[in-house]
Amino acid sequence: AVMAGKQVAIVVPTTLLARQHYASITERFEGLPVRIRQMSRLVARKDIEATKKGLADGSVDIVVGTHALLAKDMKIRDLGLLIIDEEQHFGVKHKEQLKELRADVHVLTLTATPIPRTLQLAMTGVRELSLITTAPVDRLPVRTFISPFDAVMVRETLLRELYRGGQSFYVVPRVADIGEISEFLRVQIPELKVAIAHGQMSPGELEDVMNGFYDRKYDVLLATTIIESGIDIPTANTLVVHRSNMFGLAQLYQLRGRVGRSKQRAYALFTVPARRVLTPTAEKRLKVLQSLDTLGAGFSLASHDLDIRGAGNLVGEEQSGHIKEVGFELYQAMLEEAVASLRDEGVGSEADDETWSPQINIGTSVLIPDTYIEDLQIRLSLYRRLSDLHEQEEIDAFAAEIHDRFGPPPEEVVHLLEIMAIKELCRKANVETIDAGPGGAVIGLRGGKFNNPTALLDWMTKQGTFAKMRPDMKLVVRRSWDTPGARLKGARQLMAVLANLAVQA
Incomplete structure (x- = not known):
């Protein structure tokens, strides 16, 4: 797209992922006449203004950014390709707003766990779908365990990773839980060097923590779901999730994807509150996650998510629900007819006479x-x-x-x-x-x-x-x-x- 004279926008949900993509794209395009810029809260305001000016006059070829690219004053002179990474994190309004930047823009969405609405759009032919089902060479599936919270089990899990020379993630659902777990790790496992990362930290502080974890200065990164999307640290091969019943199915799958990104076997421990009954939906989510422990199971998991939550409103803003109100068979038939009529496939033909429902x-x-x-x-x-x-x-x-x-x-x-x-x-x-x-x-x-x-x-x-x-x-x-x-x-x-x-x- 860039070599054809067009501009490319890559939109990601988190600042950490924007930083990671910017670094890898800059490295790969080194030596080529391509100007690459980054937009997120980790970037200084002076640089953001320069990037906006470059996008408007066409001098910037590729921009990697978070929701900052959705600002009302954003103008891109000749946008040719829009790439949305981790698409499940964006609402319908966000995605439509991006497409309105230019009428004839090509859109590529990337996700391991499609939102039910997106999967339904693909299944009915409204969108084209490609599946990458081949795992990298020597990649092993993550071993998944679900257990009531047990201090001894958590200690053994984190120390085993420490003694084999690796790092671990400890994920909590809310920023308010970090203090409690930080104290637990300090008292129960004093051998570990623990770093803390969450979205309320200042950009400089967050960057220092992530750089320190990349450079293996810390053994455990205690974080919220800020690390959920696309963070690639091959040395981190153990994940502990606190109160996993509070996360969605796609969130849990994405979190599990943060480990096992090298040739080493990775382990994921999802803890639930002890002596407390889970809701039926939470229990169903965890059972599905434990059963799908093969590589590239995201599409199967998204199919289960579609079944649990419904497909949403394909012409509105709801990204789940609706199917259960009418039943899958009738919904699917009506949808296929609508898509066929919009494409002028069989309108007024004999085939239409045979297939109307x-x-x-x-x-x-x-x-x-x-x-x-x-x-x-x-x-x-x-x-x-x-x-x-x-x-x-x-x-x-x-x-x-x-x-x-x-x-x-x-x-x-x-x-x-x-x-x-x-x-x-x-x-x-x-x-x-x-x-x-x-x-x-x-x-x-x-x-x-x-x-x-x-x-x-x-x-x-x-x-x-x-x-x-x-x-x-x-x-x-x-x-x-x-x-x-x-x-x-x-x-x-x-x-x-x-x-x-x-x-x-």
């Missing part, structure tokens, strides 16, 4: 719960298979298979299979939407058309006041369906009648 709202849960099938990949593959079933015989065979493999299905799965059967009847009757409630159903016809309007009119006449057609071409059917089960059964019978009328044409 009716929207059915019965007011009940339709999903495969993780209490029934724990493995996320199996659940996703079953959803995909289910969306390809079009005949009642196929749906019945699918129901028999999951009963045989996983035991009697719960109510949510029974409802899901019933919905799939109703969808096929809807396609035959050209019904686009069904909204069913205790008082009946409102049925929307696709394109406002029915294949056999005469037969439909005769049927409505026989129904009397229990069926009428609204001016917006939606059919209102009055019934008494008090429970979700009754609504499913009633909607299926109603769709069977309409499908039968449609095929008589």
Whole structure:
């Protein structure tokens, strides 16, 4: 990009990572006619002003910076490439603000643990996705242990690393916890030289501490999550996390990635408060982390995060949630249709006629719960298979298979299979939407058309006041369906009648 005459902006979440990237990029581009600058709170204001001026007049080719690059007075003359490192740390507003610097900018986002929203964008084709799954030569996976806090175990863990000539990280969730842990280390493990790092320190002080740790003047770095993103210290191969239940899944994975960056085996100890019950979500996060102890497990972990939290709002600012409100299968189908229509793929074509998906709202849960099938990949593959079933015989065979493999299905799965059967009847009757409630159903016809309007009119006449057609071409059917089960059964019978009328044409 630089050799093509464009400018490049590399945005990172922390000052320490900006400093590290700036040093490595400067080293690699040494001897080339490329001007590289850095912007973060570790940089003097005079230098920041000079960098801003250079970006505006085009004399600066590459800038590495933190949120300082998001300042309102920031102007980049000819931005060609935007690289967002550790993308999971940035909000939607931040990312969109960066892209607005220039309309036709190329954007490359880097992360080991994509936010559920980002992963969903990739899965549905809105973004392109590349996976780097090959680990560096001789790299070993980090051994992970989860345990209630035990002073003896923590002492042994840190001393073992000291005696094999390495360094350790001790991470706490809040700055307020540093005093307590610092005192614990001073009293219990006086052999260790401990340095402290957190985001409230002055830039000069923080830089001195990090330089000292890089130069191996300290044995343990006691820090907050400021070290979470991208810090590369090959000699540090033991990690202890205090009160790990207070961290998110991606945070824990990123913290574990700070160790094991050389050929030596690394160890991670995640402690939880003793004699205290964890919340179900915290327990689930820690179990997932312990199970994913292979190299390059970030994508699998992000898939679990998507399953636990949902995908968020793809056109809004929420980066998790939403899927569970509608069910994965319907959400995915609607999203794929929207993406295809925006790309003009199959609009008005025969393929579109075959693949359109009716929207059915019965007011009940339709999903495969993780209490029934724990493995996320199996659940996703079953959803995909289910969306390809079009005949009642196929749906019945699918129901028999999951009963045989996983035991009697719960109510949510029974409802899901019933919905799939109703969808096929809807396609035959050209019904686009069904909204069913205790008082009946409102049925929307696709394109406002029915294949056999005469037969439909005769049927409505026989129904009397229990069926009428609204001016917006939606059919209102009055019934008494008090429970979700009754609504499913009633909607299926109603769709069977309409499908039968449609095929008589």
